[in-house]
């Protein structure tokens with residue numbers, strides 16, 4: 001563990017006090033909470049796993065319709081990484097705060113289901129997840145794991161057992177609308193919370209980037225944990241730039257007094 005500065009320690013105490021005083025805390029999580037679990041941020045990483053394709057070209061709705069084979073080829077390393085990743089101490093810390101009745105909702109941009117696997121139950125997946133797939137022909141929904149495993153093993157592109165159309169993972173692709181009901185719940189949670197904790201999101205993409213502003217404008221406190229600066233740092237009560245898998249457990253320890 002890296003040595004925390006006096007300023008960070010003060011931040012930990014300050015964040016813990018704000019969390020303890022809150023009644024309606026909401027978390028907004030992005031790729032940065034899952035990088036300690038070995039999942040790279042595929043939107044911002046250059047090279048590495050996804051260097052063969054530009055995700056904007058392959059992982060868009062029109063590209064999927066035009067060439068699903070290319071999409072699944074792009075998805076292969078991501079699916080492989082997601083299926084083998086494990087929740088890290090940051091995910092577990094949030095699950096503890098949810099069981100303690102402090103965190104009411106987690107709004108996540110991640111499709112990895114690591115929050116749920118760590119024990120959180122009230123999770124709004126605004127970019128969908130790889131857990132299910134939907135037929136583009138008859139709109140039947142299927143559990144995805146079996147199909148994805150078959151793809152990873154034998155490169156079989158998932159097709160619908162009823163109508164033989166391609167199955168599309170229920171992740172939100174570029175150019176696709178956010179899931180309407182989930183998005184409305186995320187907006188409502190942001191408007192009614194008295195504390196928003198942003199974890200591992202650079203808040204660069206609208207409309208999600210607007211959620212913390214909505215919270216702050218309704219009088220909520222704001223805690224930000226992100227490696228890089230965000231546009232709303234100036235409005236935050238506390239800002240952390242450290243590894244979230246180190247900072248969050250310290251804060252939760254302070255909050256729960258253990």
Ligand SMILES: [Zn+2]
Nearest residue numbers: 135138160163
């Ligand atoms: Zn079908």
